Amino acid sequence: MKKSDFDFQLPPELIAQVPLAERSASRLLWLDPVAGSRQDRTFRELPSFLRPGDLLVFNDTRVLPARLYGRKESGGAVEILIERVTGAHEAMAQLGVSKKPKEGGRIELADGSHATVLGREGPFFRLRFESHDPLEKLLGRLGEMPLPPYIERGADDSDLERYQTVYAREPGAVAAPTAGLHFDEAMLALLREKDIDFGYVTLHVGAGTFQPVRADNIQDHQMHREWLNVGAGLVEQIRRTRAAGGRVIGVGTTVVRALESATRDGQVQPFAGETQIFIFPGYRITSIDGLITNFHLPQSTLLMLVCALAGQDFVLEAYRHAVQQKYRFFSYGDAMLILAGQ
Numbered sequence: 260m261k262k263s264d265f266d267f268q269l270p271p272e273l274i275a276q277v278p279l280a281e282r283s284a285s286r287l288l289w290l291d292p293v294a295g296s297r298q299d300r301t302f303r304e305l306p307s308f309l310r311p312g313d314l315l316v317f318n319d320t321r322v323l324p325a326r327l328y329g330r331k332e333s334g335g336a337v338e339i340l341i342e343r344v345t346g347a348h349e350a351m352a353q354l355g356v357s358k359k360p361k362e363g364g365r366i367e368l369a370d371g372s373h374a375t376v377l378g379r380e381g382p383f384f385r386l387r388f389e390s391h392d393p394l395e396k397l398l399g400r401l402g403e404m405p406l407p408p409y410i411e412r413g414a415d416d417s418d419l420e421r422y423q424t425v426y427a428r429e430p431g432a433v434a435a436p437t438a439g440l441h442f443d444e445a446m447l448a449l450l451r452e453k454d455i456d457f458g459y460v461t462l463h464v465g466a467g468t469f470q471p472v473r474a475d476n477i478q479d480h481q482m483h484r485e486w487l488n489v490g491a492g493l494v495e496q497i498r499r500t501r502a503a504g505g506r507v508i509g510v511g512t513t514v515v516r517a518l519e520s521a522t523r524d525g526q527v528q529p530f531a532g533e534t535q536i537f538i539f540p541g542y543r544i545t546s547i548d549g550l551i552t553n554f555h556l557p558q559s560t561l562l563m564l565v566c567a568l569a570g571q572d573f574v575l576e577a578y579r580h581a582v583q584q585k586y587r588f589f590s591y592g593d594a595m596l597i598l599a600g601q
Contacts, residue, residue, distance in 0.1 A: 260540065262472045262480075262558045265566065267578045269557060274409050275591035278421045282443040286586055286593040290577055292569040293599040297577055299584060302441050302594050305551075311454035312505035314496055316547070318436040318513045319459040321427035323395065324402030325466075326414070329366040329374065331356065337366050339374065340405055341433050342383050342466045343486070347393045351383040353466055360384075369401055382470070395430055405433050407590050408469055409556070422590070431463035431486070437553045437590040438511035456505075458496045460517040462487040462534075472558055477539055482560065485513075488531040489521035497527050497546075506548040508598065512561045515568070518546035539563040540571050549598035554581060554588045569597045 279285060287300045289308065309315075325341035338355035345351060359379075360366065366374045366386075377385040390397050404414040404422050414422070424439035425447070450457075467483025474480045497507055509515045519538060521530035527546050537560060538544065550568055555561040566574045577595070586593045 260477050261475055262477050263475070264571070265477075265559070265562050265575070266557045267575060267582070269582060269588060273582065273585060273588045273592075275587040275589060275593075276410055276412060278417075278440070278591040282421075282425075282441055283446045285441050288577060288581055288586065288593070288595045290569055290573070290595060290597045291600045292573055292597060295573060296600075297580065300596075303446070305446070305596065306449050306453050306455070308596060308598055309450070309453065309455050309508070310505070312456070312500065312503055314456045314458055314500040314505055314507050315450065315510055315551075316458045316460060316493070316497075316507060316514050316518070317424070317426055317439055317442075317510045318462050318464075318517070319424075319426055319428050320432040320436060320461050320463050320513075321430040322404065322423050322432045322435050322464075323430055324398050324419070325405040325433035326403045327368060327374075327398070327401055329368045331360055332365055332367070339366065339386070340466055341398070341402075343433065343463060343484075344394055344431060345385075348388045348390065349377070350386055350388070350394060351380065352386050353382060354384050368397075372397070383467075405466065407434065409589055410591070426459075429461045429463075431461075433466050434464040434468050435590065436462070436464055436511045436513045438551050438594065440591070441551075441594050442510075456496065456500065458493045460487065460489050460493060460514055462513045462517040464513055468561070472560060477563065480537065480560070482535040482537045484533045484535050485516070486533050487517040487520060489517055489527065489529060491529040494521075494527050494529055506598075507546065508549040508551065509547040510551050512550075512552055512555075512564050515544060515547060515550060515564060519544060522546050537563075538567050540567045542567045544568050549596070552595050552597070553590065554578065554586060554592055554595060556589065565595075565597070 327339040372390040520534035
């Protein structure tokens with residue numbers, strides 16, 4: 260299976276550069292993979308697709324302001340994008356710099372503190388931050404929100420709120436679980452009134468989620484590592500939901516990756532640790548009955564996951580329809596619901 264099998268033509272003007280004024284004002288493309296049908300709807304219609312007793316599973320990770328700026332000892336400018344926090348003062352990071360620093364090199368930050376290069380693992384550098392503050396606090400003072408590379412502007416104060424879900428509570432991500440960005444408090448209240456249950460996983464999304472698939476044969480692609488936690492409480496919620504005839508609906512591909520990583524012998528089990536799971540057509544997803552997701556990059560692992568769930572030809576045809584109908588794409592774009600009809 261080739262990465263080119265997951266390509267589609269996307270006009271650059273469809274890549275959303277800013278969020279809509281209201282989170283839930285986006286459009287929604289509903290796909291029914293059983294019937295092979297689709298409908299153009301709005302995200303505010305989501306409650307009409309759900310039934311009392313259904314379980315929505317959210318990723319409650321919180322995005323860190325993970326982009327920093329500094330200078331090498333030689334004076335050269337450095338952009339630091341944290342990939343994932345690995346300790347109170349250490350992290351893996353991508354470095355934007357003309358000449359990559361060597362082990363032992365130091366990067367001076369805006370407050371006079373330093374980051375020391377401990378080594379390198381593939382495209383990422385291991386850094387130790389020489390500061391009295393733990394890294395999370397340092398990022399809170401000096402960092403800016405790490406908008407994705409396809410958003411061609413700098414982050415501003417509004418992104419501190421909008422590139423974050425309203426239910427985010429566990430700090431550690433450096434990219435947002437973007438399907439959740441469509442939910443505002445009013446939408447959550449409507450869903451509660453309809454007796455839709457909520458459950459949560461934590462998967463700290465890393466900057467590696469934007470790394471392209473470089474191997475032509477997708478089975479040769481090595482996924483990045485991400486930390487996740489699927490708790491015993493959620494596992495019990497899933498068990499009760501299915502026993503009562505309800506459906507488990509993941510909010511975002513990160514939820515699918517977390518639940519599938521925690522699945523053993525066909526059942527979701529409590530699990531905390533790292534995952535490198537790569538889901539593409541041929542993999543059978545069993546942990547969810549439906550998915551809410553954004554529109555993803557051509558040839559990306561996230562698009563491959565969606566194709567595994569709903570069928571490659573069906574999904575790619577839906578993407579071509581979305582382009583024709585001028586849906587907004589990627590992090591600040593519109594949403595897709597994959598769920599069989601009532």
